Amino acid sequence: MTTTRKAAAGTQRRAAGVVLLLPALAAGLALGGCQLSAPDSATPSSATSPSAGSTVKTSEFSTLDAAGVETIRSTGAARLDMSSGTLVKESVQVTQDSYGPEINTRGAGKINLTIVAPSGEITGETDRIRFNTTDKRPDFSEVTYFLTASSAEEYFALIREGVQRYGIDEASAERWISSTESDPEGKSDFSITSGTATGLDVNYDLRYDGGKDTQVIIVHVRPAA
Template sequence: METTEFSRLDDAGVAQILASKSMRLDFRQGTIPKAEVGLPDSAYAPDVVAPTGDKFTLSVTGGSGTLNAQTDHVRFTTTDTSPDLDLVYYFLTTESLDQYVQLVRDAVTDYGLNADAANRWIDGALKDPGKKSNYSLGDGNKLGFNVGYDLRYDGSKKTQVIIVTVSAAS
């Protein structure tokens, strides 16, 4: 892997991500080796958080395609004894039910999430837009890795959140 093709997660790499408003990750192996992103095996990866009001483009390349998203926060799961980052979380936000529903529909098409589960949730939300719901749509693996959507909808709030997970396909 060329260090210029994908983002690094050391201090200089995070500064570059924030300056360029772009993060590119290589998930073709189902994990991200810490050494390839400038971290020692004993490190925990940093959360990458855009300045308030900003977002950056996240691209995650898998064996069968690339995930592209606009987010303001990316988090990684690992331990201080693992040489890899094996789980990536990022957060999608919207300020309307219509935008939220579109993100869910796009995930069905783009990542292979379960259409029936998505449509049931959408139907319920459209019938009661003021409701509060925590609902997982499970994983799709169309890109060569799993993409999961955890819907955190609260119709009483202005900003709605989807927690997205990227993990190795089983």
């Protein structure tokens, strides 16, 4: 019995010491400017934050507003969406009454232009892109760009590429090439019969002058009839 009472007395003394220690500890923390606080459940952690793991989603296609044109100029690349068969003004962020920009980078390098068609793509390196429409149309009636070549051989190769890729009339193209080869110093303005292999009407309008260093093809891309 004596041993039990001694053990109980020791337990009571330790408990009293703990009770006395807690107020002293709290006072010490207050004097030291420290404060105990629970985590704020309203503040999201890195795992639950809405921005955790977020990504920026951007369109793969170019726009034709001022910012979009500047991006085309600075990057040297333009990608237009005519997969529906037409280029809608709203989709390139211009108003319905807009006539569209003219993008000219002559002397500053060429633009890698891609037009996504209903079937395949129309591509070219160009330093001039134009858009035709009216202020009443919701779309552009035509996209025009310029291809250039520094020799007759390069020029003929561009024409044959258009025949192969876009379905431009081969017989018409070869007749013109044959005629020009027989008179390489001559001049000729000739529109080859359009091709529609991509689901768009692609026309090569030839501007050839054998007396000049640069030969030009004006490419017209229109909705297919």
